[in-house]
Amino acid sequence: MASAAIFSSLRRRRSPSLEAFLAPVNLTGIALVxxxxxxxxxxxxxxxxxxxxxxxRNARSLIRKIEVFVVMFEFLSDSGSGPGRVLSHTAxxxxxxxxxxxxxxxxxxxxxAQSSKLWLLLQNPSISGYFHDLDQEISTLLxxxxxxxxxxxxxxxxxxxxxxxxxxxxxxxxxxxxxxLRDRFYSFLDEFENGRMPDSSELRSFFVEKLGIADSxxxxxxxxxxxxxxxxxxxxxxxxxxxxxxxxxxxxxxRFLLFGFEEDGLEWxxxxxxxxxxxxxxxxxxxxxxTIPKDFVCPISLDLMRDPVIVSTxxxxxxxxxxxxxxxxxxxxxxxxxxLIDSRLVPNRALKNLILQWCMASxxxxxxxxxxxxxxxxxxxxxxxxxxEANKATVLILIQNLANGSEAAQTVAAREIRLLxxxxxxxxxxxxxxxxxxxxxxxxxxxxxxAQENSVTxxxxxxxxxxxxxxxxxxxxxxxxxxxxxxxxxxxxxQENAAATLFSLSAVHDYKKRIAGVEGxxxxxxxxxxxxxxxxxxxxxxxxxxxxxxVENCSRMVESGGVAALVVALSNEGVAEEAAGAxxxxxxxxxxxxxxxxxxxxxxxxxAMMRCxxxxxxENAVAALLELCRSGxxxxxxxxxxxxxxxxxxxxxxxxxxxxxxxxAASLARVxxxxxxxxxxxxxxxxSGNSNGNRDGGFTTDVSVPISISVPVL
Numbered sequence: 018m019a020s021a022a023i024f025s026s027l028r029r030r031r032s033p034s035l036e037a038f039l040a041p042v043n044l045t046g047i048a049l050v051x052x053x054x055x056x057x058x059x060x061x062x063x064x065x066x067x068x069x070x071x072x073x074r075n076a077r078s079l080i081r082k083i084e085v086f087v088v089m090f091e092f093l094s095d096s097g098s099g100p101g102r103v104l105s106h107t108a109x110x111x112x113x114x115x116x117x118x119x120x121x122x123x124x125x126x127x128x129x130a131q132s133s134k135l136w137l138l139l140q141n142p143s144i145s146g147y148f149h150d151l152d153q154e155i156s157t158l159l160x161x162x163x164x165x166x167x168x169x170x171x172x173x174x175x176x177x178x179x180x181x182x183x184x185x186x187x188x189x190x191x192x193x194x195x196x197x198l199r200d201r202f203y204s205f206l207d208e209f210e211n212g213r214m215p216d217s218s219e220l221r222s223f224f225v226e227k228l229g230i231a232d233s234x235x236x237x238x239x240x241x242x243x244x245x246x247x248x249x250x251x252x253x254x255x256x257x258x259x260x261x262x263x264x265x266x267x268x269x270x271x272r273f274l275l276f277g278f279e280e281d282g283l284e285w286x287x288x289x290x291x292x293x294x295x296x297x298x299x300x301x302x303x304x305x306x307x308t309i310p311k312d313f314v315c316p317i318s319l320d321l322m323r324d325p326v327i328v329s330t331x332x333x334x335x336x337x338x339x340x341x342x343x344x345x346x347x348x349x350x351x352x353x354x355x356x357l358i359d360s361r362l363v364p365n366r367a368l369k370n371l372i373l374q375w376c377m378a379s380x381x382x383x384x385x386x387x388x389x390x391x392x393x394x395x396x397x398x399x400x401x402x403x404x405x406e407a408n409k410a411t412v413l414i415l416i417q418n419l420a421n422g423s424e425a426a427q428t429v430a431a432r433e434i435r436l437l438x439x440x441x442x443x444x445x446x447x448x449x450x451x452x453x454x455x456x457x458x459x460x461x462x463x464x465x466x467x468a469q470e471n472s473v474t475x476x477x478x479x480x481x482x483x484x485x486x487x488x489x490x491x492x493x494x495x496x497x498x499x500x501x502x503x504x505x506x507x508x509x510x511x512q513e514n515a516a517a518t519l520f521s522l523s524a525v526h527d528y529k530k531r532i533a534g535v536e537g538x539x540x541x542x543x544x545x546x547x548x549x550x551x552x553x554x555x556x557x558x559x560x561x562x563x564x565x566x567x568v569e570n571c572s573r574m575v576e577s578g579g580v581a582a583l584v585v586a587l588s589n590e591g592v593a594e595e596a597a598g599a600x601x602x603x604x605x606x607x608x609x610x611x612x613x614x615x616x617x618x619x620x621x622x623x624x625a626m627m628r629c630x631x632x633x634x635x636e637n638a639v640a641a642l643l644e645l646c647r648s649g650x651x652x653x654x655x656x657x658x659x660x661x662x663x664x665x666x667x668x669x670x671x672x673x674x675x676x677x678x679x680x681x682a683a684s685l686a687r688v689x690x691x692x693x694x695x696x697x698x699x700x701x702x703x704x705s706g707n708s709n710g711n712r713d714g715g716f717t718t719d720v721s722v723p724i725s726i727s728v729p730v731l
Contacts, residue, residue: 046104046109047093047094049104049109049112049113049116050090050093050094050104050112051090051094052116053086053090053112053115053116053119054087054090054091054093054094056116056119056120056123057083057086057087057090057119058087058090058091059123060080060083060119060122060123060126061080061083061084061087063123063126063127064076064080064126064127064130065080065084067126067130069129069130070134070137070228070229071129071134071137071138071141071144071192071195072129072137072141072144072145072148072192072195073192074190074192075144075145075148075149075190076126076129076148078148078152078187079122079125079126079148079151079152080126082152082155082180082184083119083122085176085177085180086115086119088173088176089167089169089173089176089177092169092170092173093167093168093169096168104166104167105163105166107161107163107166108162108163108166108167111158111161111162111163112162114158115158115162118151118154118155118158121151122151125144125147125148125151128144129144132242133238133239133242133243134228134229134230134239135202135228135239135242135243135264135268136239136242136243136246138195138198138199138202138228139199139202139256139261139264141191141192141195141196141199142191142196143255145189145190145191145192146189148190149187149188149189149190152184152187153184153187155184156181156184156185156187159177159180159181159184160181160185164177164178198223198227198228201223201227202223202264205220205223205267206260206263206264206267206403207403209263209266209267209402209403209404209406209407210263210401210402210403210406212406214410217274217275220271220274220275221275224236224268224271224275225275232276233272233276233277233278236268236271236272236275236276237272239268240265240268240269240272243261243264243265243268244265246258246261247261247262247265259401259404260401262401262404263401263403263404263407265404266403266404266405266407266408266411267403267407269407269408269411269433270407270408270410270411270414273411273414273415273418273433274410274414277426278418278422278423278425278426278429278430310375312368313368313371313372313375315334315335315338316332316334316351316352317334317335317338317339317342317351318335318337318338319632319633320335321372321376322334322335322368322369322372323335323336323337324336324337324364324369325364325365325368325369325372326339326362326363326364326365327362327363327364327365328350328357328361328362329350329357329358329359329361330350330352330353330355330357332350332351332352332353333365333368334351336362339351339362340362343357343360405443405444405447408437408443408444408447409447409451411433411437412434412437412444412447412448412451412453413451415430415433415434415437415453416430416434416448416451416452416453416456418430419431419434419453419456419457419460420456424463424465424468427456427460427463427468428465428467428468428471431457431460431468431471431472431475432467432471434448434453434457434471434475435471435472435474435475435478438475438478438479439478442482445478445479445481445482445485446482446484446485448479449479449482449484449485449488453475453479454476454479454485454488454489454492454495455492457472457475457476457479458472458476458492458494458495458498460472461473461476461495461498461499461501461502462498462501464507465507466507466508466511469502469506469507469508469511470506470507470508470510470511470514473499473502473506473511473514473515473518474510474511474514476489476495476499476518477514477517477518477521480518480521480522481521483525486521486522486524486525486528487525489522490522490525490528490531496522496531496532496535497535499515499518499519500515500519500535500536500537500538500541502514502515503515503516503519503538503541503542503545504537504541509549509550509553512541512545512549512553513545513549513550513552513553513556514556516541516542516545516553516556516557516560517556517559517560519532519538519542519560520556520559520560520563523560523563523564524563526566526567529563529564529566529567529570530567530569530570532564533564533567533570533573533574534573538577539561539564539573539574539577539578539579540577540578542557542560542561542564542579542582543557543561543577543578543579543581543582544578544582545557546558546561546582546583546585546586546592547582547585547586551591554586554589554591554592555591555592555595557582557592558583558586558592558595558596558599559595561574561579561582561583561599562595562596562598562599562602564579565579565599565602565603566602568606571603571606571608571609572608574603574609575608575609575612580600580603580609580612580613580616581616583596583599583600583603584596584600584613584616584618584619584622585618587600587618587619587622587623587625587626588618588622588625593622593626593630593634594626594630594631594633594634594637597623597626597630597634597637597638597641598633598634598637600613600619600623600637600641601637601638601640601641601644604641604644604645604648604649605644605648606648607648610644610645610647610648610649610650610653611648611649611650613641613645613649614645614649614650614652614653619645620642620645620653620656620657620660621660623638623641623642623645624638624642624660624662624663624666626638627639627642627666627670628662628666632674632675632678633675635670635674635675635678636674636675636677636678636681639667639670639674639678639681639682639685640677640681642657642685643681643684643685643688645657646658646685646688647688654688654692655692658688658689658692663689664689667682667685667686667689668686670682671683671686
């Protein structure tokens with residue numbers, strides 16, 4: 018199992034061609050022999066001069082075996098077409114099997130030559146086992162291959178027979194020195210696990226003298242490789258993702274303890290800002306929006322489930338949604354329409370644990386009071402005590418350099434804090450507690466584009482932890498500095514991440530008015546919504562949506578161009594739903610209704626949303642149109658009810674919309690019908706902007722909140 022898992026991981030990383038797994042179908046005779054000669058010669062030429070830091074003996078032994086095959090295949094190729102034409106069926110089958118063994122040998126040797134030293138060290142017993150498996154397969158093949166059918170010369174025949182004898186006696190070889198190094202690596206993990214800091218001289222001896230990891234660049238490469246293994250972990254390999262995470266934390270700590278910042282910092286100075294987007298930062302930021310697995314979404318609310326429960330029909334819903342459904346008098350399953358035998362709700366603990374694991378792996382904030390901590394890790398990289406302690410030690414070094422280091426050191430420190438804050442509330446909590454926020458705030462004003470981008474992104478990641486929102490807002494001039502980055506950031510990514518930070522902070526109701534009150538904030542968000550990249554528009558519209566939910570921000574949104582930008586965004590499929598939601602909130606106030614009514618494309622945009630928007634978008638659109646009829650004035654109301662497609666869209670929504678959308682559509686239908694009847698009696702539009710006291714049968718224009726959007730971690 019271990020060797021198979023390693024080969025699976027190796028295939029995933031190196032992406033070899035199908036030749037490694039499928040025997041050739043059309044190759045026979047001399048063509049097959051020539052192909053084998055080419056493959057075996059390539060393996061020997063590629064790896065005979067390679068210095069294998071680990072698995073030296075196993076690698077050399079395998080290469081020597083392949084060298085014998087090279088001699089055999091070259092002899093068969095040079096012998097002309099005679100032997101090639103008369104190969105027996107058994108010989109062809111054996112040679113095709115040897116074809117597979119050669120490809121697998123090539124992949125394994127390449128893996129040992131190219132992989133990180135620390136990963137090879139951790140996998141040392143398993144990789145040794147895979148070499149042994151290959152030796153055993155070669156031995157078996159040599160036992161059955163019909164040597165007499167190949168017409169070999171006596172000297173080559175003797176070499177094959179000697180190889181056959183040696184292969185039978187091959188034993189599993191695990192290098193004792195390598196195992197001693199592996200045990201030492203684990204001892205560092207144990208020390209951190211027990212709350213002790215390993216001696217720096219021992220760490221230097223291990224990394225520099227024993228492994229030859231002699232500078233920051235090599236150390237960073239080791240960390241990146243281990244991180245890749247966590248992401249691609251199959252769950253059937255040792256060590257587990259959580260343990261590897263601990264080793265990553267230790268290696269990161271050693272990187273800064275042993276090698277400092279200066280050399281690494283020089284690599285992050287970019288004189289030409291245009292090159293920035295091609296760097297690691299831009300690459301990481303580019304893949305931030307996460308699609309929630311459909312099995313994790315509640316069929317009622319269409320949001321990520323916080324507390325999934327199973328009803329009597331076997332369907333799973335979020336507890337709050339299904340409880341509200343039952344309390345409203347429904348006795349059927351929302352998804353299947355079957356009658357609920359009883360109202361018992363059985364917790365779906367397996368799904369609950371999977372959702373929590375997915376949230377942690379994706380860096381998404383989750384309500385920990387509702388979700389229980391799972392007892393099984395499900396193969397994901399949960400933080401161990403060793404990882405937490407090593408990361409704490411690293412954070413202290415990083416903050417010290419944020420405070421007193423050179424510009425290059427501060428830039429690297431900000432980047433590492435951003436990466437540490439990317440996952441895990443433990444990291445986010447400790448980074449803030451250790452005092453990183455004031456120093457990151459100061460870097461927001463840096464004229465170094467990399468430093469500014471790292472600092473604002475670190476601030477975003479820290480803000481995902483609820484307690485850190487208060488720390489950021491209470492830091493003097495921190496909010497204003499974030500808005501300055503939004504307005505005039507040195508890179509597009511910095512501006513977008515500033516918008517995302519404001520969205521995160523505005524999740525707290527008490528902060529919404531203060532954020533909107535910062536000079537230039539809404540104007541900059543509106544500009545980003547109009548002209549930004551797809552991700553920038555998403556950041557801007559979500560921030561504007563949150564700001565719109567505070568009733569006292571309406572006038573600010575109107576005066577600063579936020580309303581106009583939201584109306585324009587109705588035509589953008591990527592942000593239309595959120596834009597409609599914000600407008601549906603603002604139109605409830607007379608000032609907002611009048612401002613939206615003055616926008617030429619507002620009604621047509623909302624009608625289009627009713628036609629082809631998402632279920633939530635349609636709900637928001639019909640709510641906004643209804644309120645426009647009530648509060649936007651007679652001219653706007655006439656424009657709404659005279660829209661050519663409105664009647665049909667209302668009818669469609671009455672049958673296919675969500676419960677709230679159907680209720681809102683029914684209210685709009687009554688408004689439409691009243692206007693039509695009035696028009697017949699008076700020959701004009703029979704509509705009054707002042708509605709009756711019960712607002713069309715007690716209807717309220719509540720908008721679908723909260724929007725199902727997660728704060729990205731970058």
